[in-house]
Amino acid sequence: MAAPVHVTFLGGLGDIGRNCAVLEQEGSLLLIDCGIMFPDTDMLGVDVVLPDFSWLLERADDIVGCVATHGHEDHVGGLSYLLREAEFPVFGSELTLGLARGRIEEAGLLKRTDLTPVADGEVWEIGPFDVEFIPTTHSVPQAFATAYHTSQGTILHSGDFKIDLTPVDHRLTDLAHIGALADTDGIRLLLADSTNADQPGHSRSESSVGEVLYNLMHHQEGRRVVVACFASHIHRIQQLADAAVAFGRVVAPLGRSMRRNVTMARELGLLRIPDSALISADDIGDHDPARVMVICTGSQGEPMSALAQLATGDNRWLALTDEDTVILSSHPIPGNEHAVTRVIDNLMRLGADVVHSGISDVHATGHAKREELKLYQSIVQPEWFVPVHGEYHHLVAHARIAELMGMPAENVLVAEDGDRLVLDDRGLRKAGTVPADYVYVHGTVGDVSTNVLADRQVLSREGLVSVIICVDGRGRLVAGPEVATRGWVLAGDSAALIAELSERVGGAVRDALAGGKPNDQELAKVIRRAAGSFVSDRTRRRPVIVPVVLRS
Numbered sequence: 001m002a003a004p005v006h007v008t009f010l011g012g013l014g015d016i017g018r019n020c021a022v023l024e025q026e027g028s029l030l031l032i033d034c035g036i037m038f039p040d041t042d043m044l045g046v047d048v049v050l051p052d053f054s055w056l057l058e059r060a061d062d063i064v065g066c067v068a069t070h071g072h073e074d075h076v077g078g079l080s081y082l083l084r085e086a087e088f089p090v091f092g093s094e095l096t097l098g099l100a101r102g103r104i105e106e107a108g109l110l111k112r113t114d115l116t117p118v119a120d121g122e123v124w125e126i127g128p129f130d131v132e133f134i135p136t137t138h139s140v141p142q143a144f145a146t147a148y149h150t151s152q153g154t155i156l157h158s159g160d161f162k163i164d165l166t167p168v169d170h171r172l173t174d175l176a177h178i179g180a181l182a183d184t185d186g187i188r189l190l191l192a193d194s195t196n197a198d199q200p201g202h203s204r205s206e207s208s209v210g211e212v213l214y215n216l217m218h219h220q221e222g223r224r225v226v227v228a229c230f231a232s233h234i235h236r237i238q239q240l241a242d243a244a245v246a247f248g249r250v251v252a253p254l255g256r257s258m259r260r261n262v263t264m265a266r267e268l269g270l271l272r273i274p275d276s277a278l279i280s281a282d283d284i285g286d287h288d289p290a291r292v293m294v295i296c297t298g299s300q301g302e303p304m305s306a307l308a309q310l311a312t313g314d315n316r317w318l319a320l321t322d323e324d325t326v327i328l329s330s331h332p333i334p335g336n337e338h339a340v341t342r343v344i345d346n347l348m349r350l351g352a353d354v355v356h357s358g359i360s361d362v363h364a365t366g367h368a369k370r371e372e373l374k375l376y377q378s379i380v381q382p383e384w385f386v387p388v389h390g391e392y393h394h395l396v397a398h399a400r401i402a403e404l405m406g407m408p409a410e411n412v413l414v415a416e417d418g419d420r421l422v423l424d425d426r427g428l429r430k431a432g433t434v435p436a437d438y439v440y441v442h443g444t445v446g447d448v449s450t451n452v453l454a455d456r457q458v459l460s461r462e463g464l465v466s467v468i469i470c471v472d473g474r475g476r477l478v479a480g481p482e483v484a485t486r487g488w489v490l491a492g493d494s495a496a497l498i499a500e501l502s503e504r505v506g507g508a509v510r511d512a513l514a515g516g517k518p519n520d521q522e523l524a525k526v527i528r529r530a531a532g533s534f535v536s537d538r539t540r541r542r543p544v545i546v547p548v549v550l551r552s
């Protein structure tokens with residue numbers, strides 16, 4: 001009997017983000033991606049959501065490496081956190097490693113890893129696995145599908161992908177090689193991207209966006225053009241720069257990650273902009289606005305980004321007017337719609353013309369739609385299939401596609417974060433679970449516990465009531481209860497309510513003092529209970545109650 005292989009999902013199955021899977025054979029653990037998720041608006045004050053690494057860290061010494069399929073944050077953004085607690089090499093394309101490197105370097109963790117560049121078509125021996133890096137098209141260059149040759153046959157991971165037949169860099173998804181793998185050894189298990197599994201048809205080629213952008217430039221004579229897109233979308237940036245140059249404009253990258261990525265991609269030979277056509281943001285003012293294209297970050301409405309600053313008139317390099325056209329070459333990720341709309345509104349208030357994906361085809365998705373997923377299934381012909389990278393409904397939609405293509409339903413497994421699967425001579429099945437809750441991070445300081453988050457949610461919804469009392473050495477209430485509130489009831493209605501609350505708490509405190517010698521904690525408890533029940537009886541709300549006990 002050949003050694004079994006386990007696959008454990010720490011993130012990415014049930015939500016878009018924090019992608020992280022672990023392959024395991026004979027005690028060695030190989031990570032496929034290590035990403036973050038950006039928080040929902042109800043995760044107050046949370047900057048980043050991580051996979052729960054606790055199961056992984058119990059076996060930190062068994063980690064033989066991490067395969068980074070491509071450079072998006074939902075695939076490599078978690079490395080700078082995991083590397084604090086574990087040391088292992090990371091394998092990925094030059095650009096993937098270049099994009100991942102920034103955060104790892106900022107965290108001072110470069111010495112805890114070996115960033116190992118791999119090239120298209122190479123096979124690397126990593127622990128017990130032979131790993132093949134297969135070119136694939138996506139919304140960032142140099143993305144990979146990866147094939148893992150294991151004791152249980154070949155496991156193919158699609159990576160994030162679309163089947164773009166006219167990619168900007170002519171680097172096609174190597175379907176021929178995937179077909180050859182399927183034809184010779186067969187694919188025992190396929191893990192494939194489900195993001196657009198409920199979208200009909202075929203995704204548009206990235207080069208079709210270039211045409212749209214080029215045509216748009218015809219109508220911008222005499223106007224400055226500002227375009228926002230993902231800073232990692234090098235091919236979009238290339239097509240924008242090409243359009244700018246064709247219309248005699250210079251290109252000014254704006255925003256920290258945009259400047260950094262343009263520099264890096266040019267050094268790697270992945271982005272071609274002539275020196276003469278590239279200017280620094282500092283010099284925008286020296287150029288005729290009609291001869292400038294600014295390419296900036298902030299296409300998702302991120303509050304601190306260059307575009308958000310432009311929209312509120314807070315950018316130090318550039319002030320927009322009614323002579324500017326702003327193009328959002330992007331589509332809001334679910335959850336960001338509101339932030340993006342607010343930015344668009346503010347840009348329009350400044351008088352700018354705004355073009356976005358709702359009114360023009362200035363964006364194409366990086367993820368395969370239904371017809372592409374069918375094509376992939378038809379080439380891979382896997383024995384077992386697990387949809388990955390999607391919300392639960394995406395995973396189910398992808399599973400249905402496989403069944404529609406003729407896979408027996410019992411060979412298609414819909415798994416979720418925390419599921420541990422085993423692949424052995426008998427086949428694939430679930431074999432327990434591991435912790436996979438969200439881990440919240442606030443800034444770079446560290447975790448935000450679920451308690452803190454719950455407090456913030458209550459504060460934001462229900463407000464806060466603080467009650468201050470002062471007790472002297474002989475156990476008498478000498479001042480207060482002083483009640484202050486924020487966000488609980490409207491000021492006009494509050495005076496009588498607060499007076500009544502103060503009286504009620506005062507009574508409870510005096511009773512407690514008369515009955516013995518309560519300490520500060522006990523008094524705080526009395527206050528919290530008296531105030532809490534009064535507030536909830538009278539207003540049907542549950543604000544955070546903060547008792548403060550002073551001694552005189």
Ligand SMILES: [Zn+2]
Pocket residue numbers: 019072074075160389
């Ligand atoms: Zn992704």
Ligand SMILES: [Zn+2]
Pocket residue numbers: 070072138139160366
């Ligand atoms: Zn991606």
